[in-house]
Amino acid sequence: xxxxxxxxxxxxxxxxxxxxxxxxxxxxxxxxxxxxxxxxxxxxxxxxxxxxxxxxxxxxxxxxxxxxxxxxxxxxxxxxxxxxxxxxxxxxxxxxxxxxxxxxxxxxxxxxxxxxxxxxxxxxxxxxxxxxxxxxxxxxxxxxxxxxxxxxxxxxxxxxxxxxxxxxxxxxxxxxxxxxxxxxxxxxxxxxxxxxxxxxxxxxxxxxxxxxxxxxxxxxxxxxxxxxxxxxxxxxxxxxxxxxxxxxxxxxxxxxxxxxxxxxxxxxxxxxxxxxxxxxxxxxxxxxxxxxxxxxxxxxxxxxxxxxxxxxxxxxxxxxxxxxxxxxxxxxxxxxxxxxxxxxxxxxxxxxxxxxxxxxxxxxxxxxxxxxxxxxxxxxxxxxxxxxxxxx
Amino acid sequence: xxxxxxxxxxxxxxxxxxxxxxxxxxxxxxxxxxxxxxxxxxxxxxxxxxxxxxxxxxxxxxxxxxxxxxxxxxxxxxxxxxxxxxxxxxxxxxxxxxxxxxxxxxxxxxxxxxxxxxxxxxxxxxxxxxxxxxxxxxxxxxxxxxxxxxxxxxxxxxxxxxxxxxxxxxxxxxxxxxxxxxxxxxxxxxxxxxxxxxxxxxxxxxxxxxxxxxxxxxxxxxxxxxxxxxxxxxxxxxxxxxxxxxxxxxxxxxxxxxxxxxxxxxxxxxxxxxxxxxxxxxxxxxxxxxxxxxxxxxxxxxxxxxxxxxxxxxxxxxxxxxxxxxxxxxxxxxxxxxxxxxxxxxxxxxxxxxxxxxxxxxxxxxxxxxxxxxxxxxxxxxxxxxxxxxxx
Numbered sequence: 001x002x003x004x005x006x007x008x009x010x011x012x013x014x015x016x017x018x019x020x021x022x023x024x025x026x027x028x029x030x031x032x033x034x035x036x037x038x039x040x041x042x043x044x045x046x047x048x049x050x051x052x053x054x055x056x057x058x059x060x061x062x063x064x065x066x067x068x069x070x071x072x073x074x075x076x077x078x079x080x081x082x083x084x085x086x087x088x089x090x091x092x093x094x095x096x097x098x099x100x101x102x103x104x105x106x107x108x109x110x111x112x113x114x115x116x117x118x119x120x121x122x123x124x125x126x127x128x129x130x131x132x133x134x135x136x137x138x139x140x141x142x143x144x145x146x147x148x149x150x151x152x153x154x155x156x157x158x159x160x161x162x163x164x165x166x167x168x169x170x171x172x173x174x175x176x177x178x179x180x181x182x183x184x185x186x187x188x189x190x191x192x193x194x195x196x197x198x199x200x201x202x203x204x205x206x207x208x209x210x211x212x213x214x215x216x217x218x219x220x221x222x223x224x225x226x227x228x229x230x231x232x233x234x235x236x237x238x239x240x241x242x243x244x245x246x247x248x249x250x251x252x253x254x255x256x257x258x259x260x261x262x263x264x265x266x267x268x269x270x271x272x273x274x275x276x277x278x279x280x281x282x283x284x285x286x287x288x289x290x291x292x293x294x295x296x297x298x299x300x301x302x303x304x305x306x307x308x309x310x311x312x313x314x315x316x317x318x319x320x321x322x323x324x325x326x327x328x329x330x331x332x333x334x335x336x337x338x339x340x341x342x343x344x345x346x347x348x349x350x351x352x353x354x355x356x357x358x359x360x361x362x363x364x365x366x367x368x369x370x371x372x373x374x375x376x377x378x379x380x381x382x383x384x385x386x387x388x389x390x391x392x
Numbered sequence: 393x394x395x396x397x398x399x400x401x402x403x404x405x406x407x408x409x410x411x412x413x414x415x416x417x418x419x420x421x422x423x424x425x426x427x428x429x430x431x432x433x434x435x436x437x438x439x440x441x442x443x444x445x446x447x448x449x450x451x452x453x454x455x456x457x458x459x460x461x462x463x464x465x466x467x468x469x470x471x472x473x474x475x476x477x478x479x480x481x482x483x484x485x486x487x488x489x490x491x492x493x494x495x496x497x498x499x500x501x502x503x504x505x506x507x508x509x510x511x512x513x514x515x516x517x518x519x520x521x522x523x524x525x526x527x528x529x530x531x532x533x534x535x536x537x538x539x540x541x542x543x544x545x546x547x548x549x550x551x552x553x554x555x556x557x558x559x560x561x562x563x564x565x566x567x568x569x570x571x572x573x574x575x576x577x578x579x580x581x582x583x584x585x586x587x588x589x590x591x592x593x594x595x596x597x598x599x600x601x602x603x604x605x606x607x608x609x610x611x612x613x614x615x616x617x618x619x620x621x622x623x624x625x626x627x628x629x630x631x632x633x634x635x636x637x638x639x640x641x642x643x644x645x646x647x648x649x650x651x652x653x654x655x656x657x658x659x660x661x662x663x664x665x666x667x668x669x670x671x672x673x674x675x676x677x678x679x680x681x682x683x684x685x686x687x688x689x690x691x692x693x694x695x696x697x698x699x700x701x702x703x704x705x706x707x708x709x710x711x712x713x714x715x716x717x718x719x720x721x722x723x724x725x726x727x728x729x730x731x732x733x734x735x736x737x738x739x740x741x742x743x744x745x746x747x748x749x750x751x752x753x754x755x756x757x758x759x760x761x762x763x764x765x766x767x768x769x770x771x772x773x774x775x776x777x778x779x780x781x782x783x784x
Contacts, residue, residue, distance in 0.1 A: 001631075001632055001635055002407075003406060003407025003408065003410070004404075004406050004407065005403070005404065005405055005406070006403075006404035006406065007403045007404065008400055008401075009400075009401040009403075011397070011398075011399045011401075012396075012397065012398035012399065013397055014395060014396050014397070014398065014651070014652075015394070015395025015396065016395065018395070211635070211636065211639070212616045212619075212620075212636050213612065213613060213616050213636055213639055213640055213643070216608075216609075216612025216613070216615070216616055217608075217609050217612060219612075220605065220608025220609060220611075220612055221605060221608070223608070224604045224605050224608055227604075228604075239393075240393055243393055243603070243652070244603065244604050244605055247603070247605055247651065247652075248605055251605070256648075259406070259639065260406075260635070260639075
């Protein structure tokens with residue numbers, strides 16, 4: 001068991017119509033001039049943005065808006081947001097959307113509260129020392145960014161996708177109304193469920209210390225996300241299933257499922273980040289496409305955890321060798337991915353890559369990690385390349 | 393499923409020697425003049441208090457001390473602490489100890505930050521509007537007060553024990569070093585484990601909505617506390633078992649195990665509060681002594697939850713009627729209490745009560761609740777009396 005820090009200051013307001021509490025929450029946290037940051041037109045079409053701006057106007061809270069946050073959110077828009085905040089005297093950020101809008105808002109918050117180029121924080125050159133206070137209205141259960149300290153931004157020049165983790169970026173509040181996620185396309189819902197599971201699995205498959213209570217929470221969370229992801233394939237407007245997935249998304253990435261471990265493996269995420277940077281694929285689908293190849297590649301080095309996963313999460317019978325049980329667990333999860341229409345390789349993901357591109361991704365991935373990374377098995381550039389090749 | 397709020401801002405620093413980070417944390421949260429509040433002499437004898445004051449002195453942080461917080465902490469000491477803080481210009485509270493010191497410190501914090509008599513907040517007359525910032529060094533895993541919004545104080549005049557819940561009272565940081573709990577007497581350890589379990593069970597046995605992910609966390613937590621409580625009976629210095637119990641104590645009462653429910657039942661706690669006010673028994677032991685009688689009394693009104701508890705937590709086979717399974721679950725938990733040397737009735741608790749005293753307790757309990765309380769079954773004064781009688 002490792003020592004740990006646990007810090008989840010985000011005030012969660014969970015349930016129906018909770019977006020109508022936005023103005024009250026902004027006021028509670030001292031916001032007077034708000035930048036509302038969102039993604040595409042869906043929050044406009046659904047009427048959510050109008051409900052929120054009405055709510056702010058009724059409360060007499062001044063705001064400006066900035067749309068356009070895309071999946072794998074771009075640095076260019078972050079710069080634009082920083083300028084807008086400075087020009088307008090913004091003192092509070094409100095992200096309305098999923099991980100893209102939230103991650104982008106965090107980056108804007110870092111840029112306003114810190115001198116110099118905000119990309120430095122993503123390029124591991126400097127540490128964040130503050131962030132404009134940020135609230136969230138969540139419309140996609142996936143990244144867990146609504147409670148996490150994490151933000152991932154892509155620099156257009158070179159398509160470099162990098163993450164910055166800082167407790168300063170943890171949102172002050174997160175409004176979570178499961179109904180807001182009901183109109184998501186099925187593919188997005190499945191991608192979100194995959195991402196949620198991966199945030200727990202990245203922390204679960206380690207050779208660092210473990211904690212029984214963390215394992216119990218992680219395993220329960222994974223089983224429940226799988227169960228409800230399958231319900232949502234057939235019944236996308238099931239409130240309870242939406243709520244279970246939404247709350248699991250936050251718990252999966254706020255730190256709870258990593259307490260007592262060494263911090264986790266995170267190599268599936270790192271491998272996918274390069275994919276996402278180069279091909280702009282949906283993050284959750286990219287994770288599903290890579291995971292099986294990663295799991296088979298590292299399984300021998302982390303066999304007790306893969307066996308435990310197979311038995312406790314996937315319901316595999318404890319028969320045969322540990323390796324056989326572990327492999328059955330991996331297969332069972334891939335079967336689940338197929339049932340929710342997620343890819344289990346790059347072909348199914350729709351990515352046609354080349355030897356050259358795979359070498360580039362492996363090189364960038366290793367470079368971003370200072371040469372190597374992972375806990376289930378420490379991977380170097382050649383290992384990363386081998387996993388990309390196995391996932392074709 | 394009910395809507396819910398979730399707010400756990402406490403920064404947790406968990407692991408060995410973490411008490412040496414005290415000064416740095418107080419500084420991080422802006423403290424300049426500290427009141428160190430503790431209970432009996434154990435923190436002096438163990439050398440912990442000296443380590444902490446040395447740590448503060450090295451960092452140049454000024455402090456005053458106030459010991460004497462007793463189990464079922466008293467209002468008189470709270471008044472004393474408030475006066476001391478005002479006289480000395482204290483701007484930060486540091487509780488060193490278990491629930492008694494922390495609850496007492498919260499009350500002091502309310503008294504300093506709010507005008508008027510602090511008892512008003514415990515007597516449900518006024519709402520708390522602020523609290524002096526508070527940090528904790530935890531030495532007993534039990535009440536969960538290190539992350540909770542709860543404080544329970546006993547007024548000497550009439551021995552009235554009342555709780556006050558306010559998010560303002562949630563500690564800014566909690567230092568949790570499992571080693572600090574290793575010297576606890578076995579009885580205290582068992583009392584703590586019981587209290588931890590009850591915080592989850594009070595939220596679990598409801599007729600309000602439930603959430604699958606909350607149930608999975610609650611059931612995992614209960615199983616793990618039971619397993620490790622039994623380990624600690626034989627091996628009190630087992631670090632991992634101490635750590636599991638300590639972290640479970642925080643998670644059990646920070647709100648996590650209640651998300652999506654109606655807030656819980658809490659009648660075992662309320663019944664025990666009256667016992668504790670009148671007889672000054674150890675809180676955990678009092679809960680264990682009352683729980684079985686409460687459970688049998690309300691079981692029919694909340695049968696699906698008692699059945700689920702029996703199967704998922706106590707490992708009872710799903711054979712026979714729901715009622716039979718439920719009763720087996722109750723018996724199994726009482727068997728567990730006996731294995732960790734907890735009482736399962738008032739006699740074993742060492743309390744000889746009278747018809748008159750039971751009537752007084754039932755009356756005070758009902759009055760404190762405005763007439764009735766509970767979710768598994770709504771209990772009135774006559775029900776409370778019946779449960780006290782059944783627990784003789």
